[in-house]
Amino acid sequence: HAVTARLVKVDASGRTTWDKIGDVKATADRSKTVGLKWDNAVDKTVDVTINAAADLKSGETLYAVGDWGQSNAWKRGSGVRLAKSGNMYTGTAKVDKGHAMAFRLIKVDASGRTTWDPAKDRKSTADRTKSLGVAWNVSTVNEDGVPPVSLSITGAGVKDGELSLSAGSLAQLSVAGSSSKADMWWSDGAAVAVSGTGNVYAVQAGTAKVSAKVDGKTVSVTVTVK
Numbered sequence: 001h002a003v004t005a006r007l008v009k010v011d012a013s014g015r016t017t018w019d020k021i022g023d024v025k026a027t028a029d030r031s032k033t034v035g036l037k038w039d040n041a042v043d044k045t046v047d048v049t050i051n052a053a054a055d056l057k058s059g060e061t062l063y064a065v066g067d068w069g070q071s072n073a074w075k076r077g078s079g080v081r082l083a084k085s086g087n088m089y090t091g092t093a094k095v096d097k098g099h100a101m102a103f104r105l106i107k108v109d110a111s112g113r114t115t116w117d118p119a120k121d122r123k124s125t126a127d128r129t130k131s132l133g134v135a136w137n138v139s140t141v142n143e144d145g146v147p148p149v150s151l152s153i154t155g156a157g158v159k160d161g162e163l164s165l166s167a168g169s170l171a172q173l174s175v176a177g178s179s180s181k182a183d184m185w186w187s188d189g190a191a192v193a194v195s196g197t198g199n200v201y202a203v204q205a206g207t208a209k210v211s212a213k214v215d216g217k218t219v220s221v222t223v224t225v226k
Contacts, residue, residue, distance in 0.1 A: 001028045007038055046129045049092045052082050052105055053147035054136035056089075057160050059110035064134075066103025068095045068126065076108065088147055095126035105136055151177040153212060153221040155198075163210075163223045165192075165202035173198040173221065175214050182212040191225045 003026045007019040019038055026034050050064045065079035070093075072078040082089035082105075095101060101124045105117040119139045124132055131145025140148040155173040157163050165171055173194075175182050185194045189208030193201045200210060202225040211220040 045094045046097050046126050047092050048095050049131040051133050052089045053150045060107045062089045063106050064103050068101040069099045099126050149177045151219040167202050169202045171200045175212050178214050182214045185212050192223045
């Protein structure tokens with residue numbers, strides 16, 4: 001059924017003022033909410049909530065920055081600060097309905113230093129009020145609002161992507177976030193040797209990056225040997 005509506009204001013004396021914008025029309029084709037503004041037809045913006053999975057160090061803050069029609073696009077000041085909510089970070093942007101969105105995550109530490117997410121820009125269209133699920137270093141955008149799985153290397157002593165070992169010691173590492181086993185492990189430096197099952201041996205003082213490949217993706221941890 002077609003619906004026609006207009007806003008009116010009624011003061012204490014009963015005097016009525018009609019909205020000069022005129023009638024607003026919609027079709028009741030499904031359960032829906034139609035937003036109206038005085039002197040401005042149907043609300044032209046929609047809320048797009050960004051739910052992100054990321055590991056933050058103490059003092060770091062997560063933002064979504066990009067271009068969704070706002071001024072100063074790609075600047076932190078025009079972005080959305082994502083607040084901790086359960087096991088993810090979330091924030092909402094008001095976007096002109098139908099506008100194309102491109103954005104990326106950034107981490108900002110206590111000194112103001114910014115680290116950009118290495119994954120490519122996330123893209124979506126603000127065709128309706130919606131929630132988007134994203135994750136640090138994962139290019140996928142889930143339109144159901146659930147962040148995609150983020151791979152990480154775990155093991156005793158691993159924290160914020162780093163591991164410290166004494167020369168001659170061993171550590172067992174594994175990849176979290178996937179039901180598949182790592183296809184291969186490798187080290188990029190002489191300080192550390194790693195087996196095909198993620199068993200790390202601290203050879204000599206120095207730093208090396210230990211990496212694993214699983215489901216076609218590479219994830220790494222920095223190992224410092226003292």
